[in-house]
Amino acid sequence: xxxxxxxxxxxxxxxxxxxxxxxxxxxxxxxxxxxxxxxxxxxxxxxxxxxxxxxxxxxxxxxxxxxxxxxxxxxxxxxxxxxxxxxxxxxxxxxxxxxxxxxxxxxxxxxxxxxxxxxxxxxxxxxxxxxxxxxxxxxxxxxxxxxxxxxxxxxxxxxxxxxxxxxxxxxxxxxxxxxxxxxxxxxxxxxxxxxxxxxxxxxxxxxxxxxxxxxxxxxxxxxxxxxxxxxxxxxxxxxxxxxxxxxxxxxxxxxxxxxxxxxxxxxxxxxxxxxxxxxxxxxxxxxxxxxxxxxxxxxxxxxxxxxxxxxxxxxxxxxxxxxxxxxxxxxxxxxxxxxxxxxxxxxxxxxxxxxxxxxxxxxxxxxxxxxxxxxxxxxxxxxxxxxxxxxxxxxxxxxxxxxxxxxxxxxxxxxxxxxxxxxxxxxxxxxxxxxxxxxxxxxxxxxxxxxxxxxxxxxxxxxxxxxxxxxxxxxxxxxxxxxxxxxxxxxxxxxxxxxxxxxxxxxxxxxxxxxxxxxxxxxxxxxxxxxxxxxxxxxxxxxxxxxxx
Amino acid sequence: xxxxxxxxxxxxxxxxxxxxxxxxxxxxxxxxxxxxxxxxxxxxxxxxxxxxxxxxxxxxxxxxxxxxxxxxxxxxxxxxxxxxxxxxxxxxxxxxxxxxxxxxxxxxxxxxxxxxxxxxxxxxxxxxxxxxxxxxxxxxxxxxxxxxxxxxxxxxxxxxxxxxxxxxxxxxxxxxxxxxxxxxxxxxxxxxxxxxxxxxxxxxxxxxxxxxxxxxxxxxxxxxxxxxxxxxxxxxxxxxxxxxxxxxxxxxxxxxxxxxxxxxxxxxxxxxxxxxxxxxxxxxxxxxxxxxxxxxxxxxxx
Amino acid sequence: xxxxxxxxxxxxxxxxxxxxxxxxxxxxxxxxxxxxxxxxxxxxxxxxxxxxxxxxxxxxxxxxxxxxxxxxxxxxxxxxxxxxxxxxxxxxxxxxxxxxxxxxxxxxxxxxxxxxxxxxxxxxxxxxxxxxxxxxxx
Numbered sequence: 001x002x003x004x005x006x007x008x009x010x011x012x013x014x015x016x017x018x019x020x021x022x023x024x025x026x027x028x029x030x031x032x033x034x035x036x037x038x039x040x041x042x043x044x045x046x047x048x049x050x051x052x053x054x055x056x057x058x059x060x061x062x063x064x065x066x067x068x069x070x071x072x073x074x075x076x077x078x079x080x081x082x083x084x085x086x087x088x089x090x091x092x093x094x095x096x097x098x099x100x101x102x103x104x105x106x107x108x109x110x111x112x113x114x115x116x117x118x119x120x121x122x123x124x125x126x127x128x129x130x131x132x133x134x135x136x137x138x139x140x141x142x143x144x145x146x147x148x149x150x151x152x153x154x155x156x157x158x159x160x161x162x163x164x165x166x167x168x169x170x171x172x173x174x175x176x177x178x179x180x181x182x183x184x185x186x187x188x189x190x191x192x193x194x195x196x197x198x199x200x201x202x203x204x205x206x207x208x209x210x211x212x213x214x215x216x217x218x219x220x221x222x223x224x225x226x227x228x229x230x231x232x233x234x235x236x237x238x239x240x241x242x243x244x245x246x247x248x249x250x251x252x253x254x255x256x257x258x259x260x261x262x263x264x265x266x267x268x269x270x271x272x273x274x275x276x277x278x279x280x281x282x283x284x285x286x287x288x289x290x291x292x293x294x295x296x297x298x299x300x301x302x303x304x305x306x307x308x309x310x311x312x313x314x315x316x317x318x319x320x321x322x323x324x325x326x327x328x329x330x331x332x333x334x335x336x337x338x339x340x341x342x343x344x345x346x347x348x349x350x351x352x353x354x355x356x357x358x359x360x361x362x363x364x365x366x367x368x369x370x371x372x373x374x375x376x377x378x379x380x381x382x383x384x385x386x387x388x389x390x391x392x393x394x395x396x397x398x399x400x401x402x403x404x405x406x407x408x409x410x411x412x413x414x415x416x417x418x419x420x421x422x423x424x425x426x427x428x429x430x431x432x433x434x435x436x437x438x439x440x441x442x443x444x445x446x447x448x449x450x451x452x453x454x455x456x457x458x459x460x461x462x463x464x465x466x467x468x469x470x471x472x473x474x475x476x477x478x479x480x481x482x483x484x485x486x487x488x489x490x491x492x493x494x495x496x497x498x499x500x501x502x503x504x505x506x507x508x509x510x511x512x513x514x515x516x517x518x519x520x521x522x523x524x525x526x527x528x529x530x531x532x533x534x535x536x537x538x539x540x541x542x543x544x545x546x547x548x549x
Numbered sequence: 550x551x552x553x554x555x556x557x558x559x560x561x562x563x564x565x566x567x568x569x570x571x572x573x574x575x576x577x578x579x580x581x582x583x584x585x586x587x588x589x590x591x592x593x594x595x596x597x598x599x600x601x602x603x604x605x606x607x608x609x610x611x612x613x614x615x616x617x618x619x620x621x622x623x624x625x626x627x628x629x630x631x632x633x634x635x636x637x638x639x640x641x642x643x644x645x646x647x648x649x650x651x652x653x654x655x656x657x658x659x660x661x662x663x664x665x666x667x668x669x670x671x672x673x674x675x676x677x678x679x680x681x682x683x684x685x686x687x688x689x690x691x692x693x694x695x696x697x698x699x700x701x702x703x704x705x706x707x708x709x710x711x712x713x714x715x716x717x718x719x720x721x722x723x724x725x726x727x728x729x730x731x732x733x734x735x736x737x738x739x740x741x742x743x744x745x746x747x748x749x750x751x752x753x754x755x756x757x758x759x760x761x762x763x764x765x766x767x768x769x770x771x772x773x774x775x776x777x778x779x780x781x782x783x784x785x786x787x788x789x790x791x792x793x794x795x796x797x798x799x800x801x802x803x804x805x806x807x808x809x810x811x812x813x814x815x816x817x818x819x820x821x822x823x824x825x826x827x828x829x830x831x832x833x834x835x836x837x838x839x840x841x842x843x844x845x846x847x848x849x850x851x
Numbered sequence: 852x853x854x855x856x857x858x859x860x861x862x863x864x865x866x867x868x869x870x871x872x873x874x875x876x877x878x879x880x881x882x883x884x885x886x887x888x889x890x891x892x893x894x895x896x897x898x899x900x901x902x903x904x905x906x907x908x909x910x911x912x913x914x915x916x917x918x919x920x921x922x923x924x925x926x927x928x929x930x931x932x933x934x935x936x937x938x939x940x941x942x943x944x945x946x947x948x949x950x951x952x953x954x955x956x957x958x959x960x961x962x963x964x965x966x967x968x969x970x971x972x973x974x975x976x977x978x979x980x981x982x983x984x985x986x987x988x989x
Contacts, residue, residue, distance in 0.1 A: 111868035111919055123897075126924025127868050200870015200894050205776075240873045327873075331968045364968050365950050366920065424720060432606055440876055447877050451972045460969040473950050476920060546611075546776075547648060547893050565937050568909030576857040640858070641883035647904060648893040654900040660907055665888045667858065 004042040031288060032446050033243035041400035047407060053298070054403075057352075057393050061301040063294050063406070064394040065352035066317040071390035076348075077355035078380045079156060079321065083108035084367050085129035085480040086487075087143035094148060096370065100377060105155040105186075106357060107144070108132030109166070114201040116162045116535030119484040129480040131367070132158075136488045137530045141169040142176065150174040154185035156231070156321065156355075161203040163190040164212050164518060165534050168525040171224060187228035187277055187321070190216060193254040193426055194233050196545070197435045198240040203535060206427045208542035212517065213258060214265040217272045219518035228277040230258060231321065234296075238281035239327050241443020244292045245409055247281060249416035250435055252300055256417070257426040259308055269308055273315035280353075282344040283325040289344070290396055291405035293320075293351025299410050303417075322348040323357040329364040333459035334471055337361040342379050349389055350396055356380055367474045488530065495528040503527050504537050511541040552583045559588075559687050562626075564660055567687060571662055574679040585679055588686035594805075596685035597792055600710025601695045602732065607718040608742040610649040611775040613695055617653055619781050620691070628684030628692040629661040630677055632706060635668055642666075646695060660684060675815040678709050678808075705815075707735055709808050711801055712791055714784075716740045717756070719748030733759060736768070737791050744772035744780065859983040860910045864892035864901050866929060869919035874946060878914060878975060885976045898925060902932035905941055911983035912963075917947040927960035942982040946975070 029037040038045075047053065055061060058068035067073060080102055083090045094105055109132040112124035118136050119128045128134050135141055145155075150173065159166045167188050174184050192209040195202040202209070213230065220229045234251035242250065255276065262272055280296065282289055300318035304310040324344035329337045341358050348356050358376040360368030368376070384390050396402045420429050429435050449455035456462045507520040524534050550558070550569055558566020573581040601609050610631070617627055631646035644663035653659040662680055677694065684692050696706050707713050715736035720743075733739075739760070741753045753770040760768040771787055773780035795801040825847065834843055863879045865872060872894050879889045890908045892901065905913050913933070915926055926945045933941050945957065946966035954965045964978045 111921075115868055117868075123868065126921040126928075127919060130920035131869075195870070200872065201868075202870075240871070364948065366948065428720075440880075443873050444877060444880055447972070457969075461971070470951060475950075478923075543777075546652075547895070563937070564903070564907045565909075568907050572860075572909040635888075636883060639884045639886050641886040642888045643879055643883050644888060644890045644908075647890055647908075651892055651896060651900055651904070654903045654907075655897075661904075663888075663890050663908055665858070 004044045007042060007044075031243075031285065033245060033442065034445065038401075038404075041404045043400055045400050045404035048403070053407075054397060060305070060313065060316055061298040062317055063298045064397055066297070066319055066354070070352055070393045071349075071384075072393065075384050075390060076353055076380075077104045077154070077321075078102050078377060078384075079104040079106045079355045079357055080373060080377055081106040081108050081158065081323065081357045082373070083133040084110075084131070084474075085133065085476050086483060087133055087135065087140040088146075090133040091144055091146050091148070093370075094144075097373070097377070098148070098153070100374060101381065102377065104355060105148070105153050107155060107157045107159075109157070109159055110134045111201070113166075113531060114159060114161070116203050116531060116539070118530050118532030119481065119488055121532055125481075128484050130476050134480070134484045135166065135169070135531060136484065137491050137528050138169050138172055138525055139487070139491045139528060141166075141173050145170075145173050145177075149179070150177055151179040151183050154187075156187040156189075158189045160189050160192050160195050160199075160201055161209065162531060162535055163188040164216055164521050165525060165531055167216065167220075167227075168518065168522045172522070172526055181223045182225060184224045185226045187231050188216070189233060189279070190230045191233045191254065191258075191279075193257060193430065194236055194250075196430045197250070197439060198236040198242075200547075202545045204538060204542040205545045206430065208538075209545075210258075210261045210427075211265075211514075214262050214267065215516045215518050217262050217275075218265075218267055218516055220275065221267075221271050223518075225275075227275070229272070229275045231277045231279040232258065233279040235279050235281040235323050237439060238283060238325065240439050241327075241446055242439045243442050244283070244285075244288050245412045245416065246438060246442060248292060248296045248299065248409060248413040249420075250439075251278065251280070252296065252303060252413065253417045253420045253426050255300065256303060256307065259304075263308070269310055270312040270315050273304065273308075273310055274312065274317075277354075278318055278320035280320050280322050280348075281325050282322045282348040282351075282353075282356075284328050284340060284343060286343055286347045286350075287401060288405065288409075289347035290350045291402050292409055293322075293348070293353065294394075294402075294406045295409035295413065296320075297352075298406070299413055319354045321355040321357070322351075322353040324348070324359045326359055326363065329359060329361075330457065330460050331364040332467060333465065334361045334364070336459050337364070338375060338379070341376060342383075345379055345383055346387075346389065349383055350394075352394060362471050362473060365471065365473050367476070369472060369474050491528055492530070499527045500524070500529045500533070504529055504533060507534065508537045508541060511538055552580055552587075555584060556587050559683065562657070562687050564657070567660055567683060568662070570683050571680045574683070575664070575667075575676055581679070585682065588682055590686075592688060592690075593682050593685040596690040596692060598681055598685075598709060598711045599691045599693045599788065600707045600713040601693060601716060602697070602707055602713065602736075603716035603718075603740075604721055605697055606721050607716045608775045609695055609697075609716050610646045612716055612740065612742055612773060612781075613693055614650045614652070615773075615775045615778045615781045616693070616785065617650065617659060618778065619785055621653070621656065621659070624658075625691070626658045626687070626689045627660070628681075628687075628689035629659070630680055630684075630692070630694045631661065631663050632677065632694070632696040633663065633665055634697070635665040637668065640668065660687075660689065675812060675819055677706055678812045678815075681709060704732070704735070705811070707732075708804075708811055711795065711804060712737045712788060714738045714740055714788075716742050717752060718743040719746050719752045738784070738787055739768050739770045740773055740784065741770055742773050742775050745774050745777075857987075858886065858888045859912075859980065860888045860890065860908060861912045861914055861979060861983070862890045862892060862901065862905045862908060862910045863914040863916075864896050864904075865894045865916050866896050866898055866901055866925040867917060867919060867921045868895060869917055869921070870894050871918050872916070874918070875914075875916040878916070878946070878972075881972045881976060882914075882979060885980075887979065898928035898932040899936075901929050902936045902938070905933060906936055906938050910941060911986050912979055913941055913943045914979065915943065915945040917945070917949075920948070922947060922949050923953055923956065926957055926962050930961040940986055942986055944978060944982060946970070 054063045057065040082093050110129050111127045113135045117124045119134050171181050217229050220227050232255045234247040237250050238247040297318045301316040304316045310316055324341045328340050338361050345358050358379050360372035360376045362372045423429055503524040510520045555566050555570050603609050633644050635642040642665035681692050713736050715732050739756050741749050756770050771784045865875055879891045882889050930943050942963045944964045945962050963982055966975050
């Protein structure tokens with residue numbers, strides 16, 4: 001990169017003088033990833049062809065945002081992830097959040113639900129209702145959305161391996177309310193590839209999982225065209241310890257894999273690609289994060305255009321939800337977390353996210369209380385209405401540093417994506433452990449920096465106090481498991497068990513073939529077959545994935 | 550546990566006793582001697598010891614897991630020893646082979662031990678040999694030793710085995726010629742795992758060509774897809790065949806003799822090493838002068 | 852015999868359904884760098900599997916991680932499983948998202964130490980060292 005003609009002069013004069021009086025705080029300023037952060041950026045650091053690199057909002061390559069008016073037209077969706085214990089309790093929290101001004105629902109499911117076990121399964125003991133709501137059958141789903149009109153809210157469901165089943169349940173609830181499937185709005189996470197490397201709620205091996213995902217793409221494009229069929233996630237990859245570049249690279253590589261799998265299954269690119277959505281992390285390095293979001297948008301647009309020949313502009317747009325970084329929350333001096341979340345939320349907004357979840361201050365201890373959740377929501381509302389950043393579009397564009405960094409992240413992410421491609425693709429790299437090792441090494445390095453005091457976490461390895469105040473915490477009542485199991489038993493008694501058996505048998509034979517499984521799953525769900533029963537049929541046919549370590 | 554209690558435990562197939570017994574040997578505990586002298590020699594003589602080696606990423610652990618699942622169908626008692634390298638810097642190790650075999654963790658008739666090389670050379674072989682004998686005397690057969698085929702110590706481990714499997718996989722970037730020509734000579738059975746991947750057939754052909762050069766008859770290559778349990782039954786049949794051939798031809802006895810002598814030698818060296826080192830240190834020999842001559846002198850004076 | 856080459860052996864694993872293994876992996880690596888031999892058993896293990904593995908590997912201590920709130924059920928279950936399988940002397944240490952009030956109950960149930968987020972890794976390694984030493988002595 002060329003240097004500014006007067007840079008050397010400045011370095012030899014003003015800078016040298018200042019350095020001789022007192023040196024900089026550190027010998028080397030590095031980011032997570034170990035790369036050096038430059039002292040400053042100048043116009044020479046950016047390769048400026050406005051129309052080529054940035055263009056206007058809503059215009060390829062979408063660096064500045066995917067909508068022409070961005071937040072001037074509509075603010076980002078304030079979508080707080082919530083859910084715990086029983087469907088009835090979660091329903092109460094959802095109605096509270098809607099009253100307080102959230103504009104979309106985001107459902108958290110408990111681990112047994114996410115991994116396809118009913119609440120009475122031995123594997124579920126101790127876990128029912130803990131990290132999210134327990135859903136065993138359509139009956140629970142009906143309770144969850146009681147008095148919530150599905151034609152008025154959009155719901156994001158964080159569910160992956162059994163996504164097909166939860167989606168079917170959601171559509172079934174809508175139908176019972178009189179809402180046509182084509183009017184159902186929302187998202188299912190449905191991103192199984194990241195489960196194998198960062199989140200761990202996998203059930204089946206990669207191949208049959210990809211089949212289920214393409215079945216969903218196809219079914220939704222006909223039945224629920226307003227529904228986002230996948231939320232290709234970088235959030236968890238980052239939480240597992242990756243760098244910003246790795247977050248972008250692995251997420252977009254996974255995205256390309258889903259696109260290719262769908263194409264191989266005969267789906268038409270410009271029909272399903274518009275409904276692909278993404279989910280990123282907003283970590284604490286404000287400037288790097290803003291650059292990261294912009295780089296991701298530009299890179300995805302380029303990949304879709306150049307590798308997949310997407311024609312429709314809608315296929316080129318990277319639309320994403322963001323969550324502030326859970327792994328930055330500290331158990332010490334928890335009020336500090338409000339400040340962290342504010343910075344991270346600001347990064348997401350300056351990065352033009354479509355929707356945002358802000359974490360609550362007490363989440364390093366347990367699930368958030370109602371009060372903490374309200375503060376997290378207010379953080380977004382203050383950003384939206386008091387800070388001014390939503391009044392203009394992509395305000396940091398043109399900043400030498402931001403543009404140089406955006407270019408850098410794009411370049412490095414693309415190199416990593418190419419490397420994965422050369423090594424045989426994402427699925428192969430997962431099986432070889434390549435992606436896992438990259439993440440592990442980055443995580444280890446980061447943690448070691450903290451342990452050595454090279455990286456300061458306020459309140460944890462510097463500025464500690466003797467903690468006195470014990471924050472009021474949310475406790476999930478252990479009775480929840482009993483209640484849920486009782487409800488499950490009731491449901492099983494009241495349904496037509498003959499019909500259940502028949503629908504499960506149809507599913508089994510369909511799974512052995514190659515047809516789309518969604519219609520069969522939909523039938524099972526409507527007969528109140530349980531999540532565990534459906535998943536066990538699929539486990540039988542597909543097998544279970546075993547972690548290679 | 551006292552030695553008597555341990556021996557009782559071994560007879561009763563108590564995993565606690567087996568674990569403790571192996572630790573005693575690994576840690577160089579004096580009481581290990583008594584234990585090792587009291588093992589069931591008959592069972593040791595009859596057991597089959599399988600060595601599984603190959604480069605990282607070939608799928609050895611997954612294959613071992615598949616073999617165990619298959620063998621449990623015929624109700625055999627199985628022992629597994631998985632060896633991973635110790636960090637030369639910290640002396641610690643991550644022993645991660647067990648992950649792929651955890652489905653058998655609560656099976657009473659499958660006993661697994663993860664061992665680290667602990668920077669020993671011949672010593673590892675000796676310790677692993679003792680662990681094999683302990684498992685064998687509890688009725689384990691086969692006993693599977695799994696190592697990564699990269700270092701000399703791992704090569705030595707393979708000498709402990711009656712039958713050695715070399716597991717390879719396509720696309721690992723290994724050039725066969727460059728790779729471990731030594732291992733190709735040592736292996737009784739070649740396995741191409743991930744046989745459903747591109748390049749598997751070519752790899753198999755290359756292996757047959759290379760092995761044909763040496764002996765005229767190529768070593769047959771078994772194709773497996775360990776993740777889907779494909780080819781494992783056939784592989785076990787082949788192992789049985791080779792086992793029978795070796796027993797009939799006297800090859801098995803020959804190898805046991807070789808392994809035995811090697812093991813005794815390794816123990817000699819393990820026991821001499823600290824004594825000799827202490828002697829050398831004590832003498833504080835002047836730096837100039839031929840080391841070999843100095844060594845000869847010390848040995849003569851022992 | 853040969854030089855005594857005793858190493859501290861520890862098993863690190865995650866009981867239950869929680870799949871977030873970043874912390875467990877970090878501790879495994881940190882223990883390795885401190886000279887421990889670490890048998891790493893990964894995620895989604897039952898308490899019985901962990902206990903069985905711990906006994907076969909004759910470890911000096913077991914480290915558990917849980918971030919899903921199921922620790923009150925799962926950690927004591929591992930202690931129980933170890934006792935049932937004949938090895939009540941193997942100490943169990945745990946870490947994760949665990950509220951302070953639960954720590955008292957967990958210790959009463961036999962878990963030796965609990966580490967909450969932000970605990971310096973040196974503290975954790977020393978706790979493992981102490982636990983291993985106590986077990987060998989005892």
